[in-house]
Amino acid sequence: MLLIPCPWCGPRDEAEFHYGGQAHVAYPADPSALTDEEWAKYLFFRANPKGPFAERWSHSAGCRRWFNAVRDTSTNEVLAVYRAGEERPEALEPRPLVSQPVPVPVPSESGSAPMARPEAEHPERRRAGRRTLTFTFDGVEYQGVEGDTLASALLACGVVAAATSIKLGRPRGIFSAGVEEPNAVVQIEEPFPEPMLPAPAVELYDGLVATSLPGQGRLATEPDPARYDAVHDHCDLLIVGAGPAGLAAAAAAAGSGARVIVADEHPELGGSLLGTGELPDWVGEIGARLDAAPDVRVLRRTTVFGYYDDNHLLAVERRTNHLGAQAPAGVSRERVHRIRARRVVLATGAHERSLAFADNDRPGVMLAASARTYLHRHGVLAGRHAVVFTTNDSAYAAALDLAAAGVDIAAVVDTRPEPGAWADRARAAGIEVLPGHAVIGTEGEARLTAVTVAPYGQTTGQREFTADLLLVSGGWNPVAHLFSQSGGKLRHDETLGTFVPDAGRQAVEVAGSASGVFDLAGVLAQGAAAGARAIEAEGYTPEAPSLPQVPAQPLPTPPMHVFTVPGREGAPRFVDLQRDVTMDDLARATGAGLSSVEHTKRYTTAGTANDQGKTAGVLAGGVVAELLGVDVSALGTTTFRPPYTPVSFAALAGRDRGALSDPVRTTALHEWHVGQGALFENVGQWKRPWYYPQDGEDMETAVLRECAAARDGVAFMDASTLGKIDVQGPDAGVFLDLLYTNMMSTLKVGMIRYGVMCRPDGMVFDDGTVIRLAPDRFLVTTTTGNAAIVLDWMEEWLQTEWPELKVHCTSVTEQWATVALVGPRSREVLGSLAPRLAVANDDFPFMAWRETTVAGIEARVCRISFSGELAYEINVSPWQALALWEALYEAGAPYGITPYGTETMHVLRAEKGYPIIGQDTDGTVTPQDLGMGWAVSKKKRDFLGKRSHARADTGRPDRKHLVGLLPEDPGTFLPEGTHLVAESVLPAPPVPMLGHVTSSYRSAALGRTFALALIKGGRDRIGERLYAPVGDRLVPVTVASPVLYDPEGARRDG
Secondary structure, three states, X not given: OOEEXXXXXXXXXXXXXXXEEEOOOOOOOOXXXXXXXXXXXXXXXXXXXXXXXXXXEEOOOOOOOEEEEEEEOOOOOEEEEEEOOOOOOOOOOOOOOEEOOOOOOOOOOOOOOOOOOOOOOOHHHHHOOOOEEEEEEOOEEEEEEOOOEHXXXXXXXXXXXXXXXXOOOOEEEOOXXXXXXXOOEEEEEEOOOEEEEEHHHOXXXXXXXXXXXXXXXXXXXXXXXXXEEEEEEEEEEEEEOOOHHHHHXXXXXXXXXXXXXXXXXXXXXXXXXXXXXXXXXXXXXXXHHHHHOOOEEEEOOEEEEEEEHHHEEEEEEEOOHHHHHHOXXXXXXXXXXXXXXXXXXXXXXXXXXXXXXXXXXXXOEEEHHHHHHHHHHHOOOOOOEEEEEEOOOHHHHHHHHHHHOOOEEEEEEEOOOOOOHHHHHHHHOOOOEEEOEEEEEEXXXXXXXXXXXXXXXXXXXXXXXXXXXXXEEOOEEEOOHHHHHOOOOEEEEOOOOEEEEOEEOOOEEEOHHHHOOOOHHHHHHHHHHHHHHHHHHOOOOOOOOXXXXXXXXXXXXXXXXXXXXXXXXXXXXXXXXXXXXXXXXXXXXXXXXXXXXXXHHHHHOOOOOOOOOOOOHHHHHHHHHHHHOOOHHHHOOOOOOOOOOOOOHHHHHOOOOHHHOOOOEOOOOHHHHHHOOOEEEEEOOXXXXXXXXXXXXXXXXXXXXXXXXXXXXXXXXXXXXXXXEEEEOOOHHHHHHHHEOOOOOOOOOOEEEEEEEEOOOOOEEEEEEEEEEEOOEEEEEXXXXXXXXXXXXXXXXXXXXXXXXXXXXXXXXXXXXXXXEEOOOHHHHHHHHOOOOOOOOOOOOOOEEEEEEEOOEEEEEEOOOOOOOOEEEEEEOHHHHHHHHHHHHHHHHHHOOEEOOHHHHHHHHHHOOOOOOOOOOOOOOOOOOOOOHHHOOOOOOOOOOHHHHOOHHHHOOOOEEEEEEEEOOOOOOOOOOOEEEOOOOOOOOOOOOOEEEEEEEEEOOOOEEEEEEEEEOHHHHOOOEEEEEEOOEEEEEEEEOOOOOOOOOHHHHO
């Protein structure tokens, strides 16, 4: 991820920081002097430039200090950081793009000697001697051998059709030999369900059970029993890909002392060499050397799936997936590597692409290089009678190898009029070559049976070949996903007819076919040079690796740039097999006026499946270019976004599951609540007792019993989760005056004041009490869920706008346990445990606090009520919380003391019309809307939100006000969120809504149901009848004052 240099702590991962918006937008010195337009500009308007931009950041998971940073918004590069209050640095320029090194042609050392090919060997002999593995696919049991993938094992058993298409339900066969597979996407059923895995990427193991999918999988219904974890890796050089270029780069870097990581997605090193059968001895030699090198780490079965800023890359290592049920219990199934590399060499190879011709999706149609890979790597023949359809030289090598292995190659169909030396080689091997021809159609249902060929561009002059395998090669696309994610730019190579890496902005170099170099000698040389340059740049001395001599290849003939082929009328020509996108779909998109590949992608869904268009992306761009009559280079590519291949959420979560994902916070009294059978609700990560059912009570009965105890006798609640912030300093009173709508600096020591916080736009942000402990010290309480947010809010304003104020803020939420003692008998209970405390009203008035001992425990007792009843909040050390609680329980027993939970608390406060911020507010509510204008000071010169309260909009008579609702039927319950309308008959949509229900309960004190609601002009509607749509009926309700119980407040003092 992005490294952000904190001015105090140094470079840290972006996850530790909190973004604070545009920097140098100062809070106005006198907001009241601004016009509404000027104030709105300050509130809502911010710059959004492309390029260097000054921003505010907070190191929230570190030193918690705010600072400014200049970030290039087009690249995310942090150009400079400086402390709040300092001037912005001048003339900052982003890091320039660096062009990739131009590959130097490597002359052949063998002249025109014929290319040495592996000696022909029957595939069955290559599989002999390997351990037999039994697996089940679509309910049928098969056998494969060790080293197989699910795809190769199916092909060896004669199973070609491995799925059906997502929209059309057409049978689809295995199309490729790697993660680019668009068709054979399967579901692993045992040992644990995993959906949407490409069959060529699933290593076979004994007992594997899999099923084919129609383009979409099924999530598991049971928790995943496996472990997942993550590690942080640091290296001087990361090499992605262990094919010829990657191995050559590693050979140049190994032994230099540089820390090197080599990551490859396969269980064996070699990359494309495993699929061509070339240089096996050299691959084995380099692999052994790398395994033995002390500073080299080889990560097999590891896919690098994301490339982020500051050379931070993410990779997933599949550690035990290939072991199935035999996986050891103590080893994680997958591990995410978070790699920070000084230099990166991307040797990611290239994907072969297909062509859009008629009925090109039948089982038996396969990429040419993939059939060659199945032959050399797995000893499997994908078919017995084949036709090869190509636009370039690479398919000839596949044809020659398959012919040598016993496949009947009926013909090589080449769109080029003069194929050149490779065609001569094929003819010499007895293979018919049809230059200037193309495939215009196929036949077959469950499997390909015939291929129809005609001169390229025509549909007449046809020839038909019997075949069960059609090998296709429409060219090659460098795997530029990671390079593009790194911020690199691509350019269109006219010779290759595809997009290749160009200029990059990070310390990365691309080598091999990923850079557009496809001859083996050139790939090896480029890889070795890239590895040497990378470690030289870090101060190490590379070794000159011993590269193998590569036999000369036939002289190449330039490829022909072909994307579409005319065919039988009405036959579909598929562009994206996984999404069932055809040429006709793309034609409709361009016909609708879309001219961007990003737009046609979204219109047709081409490239949006889990293969991300690896074989279809450039093909789709070529088709769109032809339809628009423009060059494909002008269209570019769609955006390459991580992950490169699908990564399970379980792997990304790692060990951050359950309580480790969202930490569970419990109070010091939690075990007591559990012992009493309390049910809990989650509030701001805290487990709070919800209610205490007894003897099979349901929630409604339990809550009514708890409410009655609080209203008629005495009850107590664990209120320890309320946020508590200690605010100290000579300017603490001034600071709180700026944050709260009412005056806090005039509060006397020993007293408490309720306060409301607003954002600068005047909307209620939080509420709570402020306790003055000393002339320069206050204790601020907040809602449970907003505690951390309020503390961050305080620090932001203190550090960025008012740094001259001498104030310190510290969270003390967990340093105090709080018990709310509520009810008309609470004074007797408290008095019996605190004999030194004068509890009479005159001695201990409402909104005062006293320090005393309760049950022999040092305590701070506050007379605060969130229920409207006589109530006290007793604060003690959490170490003494249980002793206090049990003492209160014992002392209150004669009065029937009852523990109550958050649901009862909500009922009690709603009966009194006390709002809960976040439930009865929605970010568009002012204190005046809540009927709390009394809490807004008219004497203070300023506070956050004051100027907004003077805007005409905040004084509109039709603003939503908090009011009470009484259903006409006292037993009818209004679900929270229910809308309210004026008429008894719903008009035709759109229906004008007057407001909605924010809180709804059954009340023991009122003997009925009631609700609170935000209603337009609500205070002027008191006494009116409105209607609430509930299900298929309109429930009549009466608008009432929000204070439905004890409106005189007589019960507050007992």
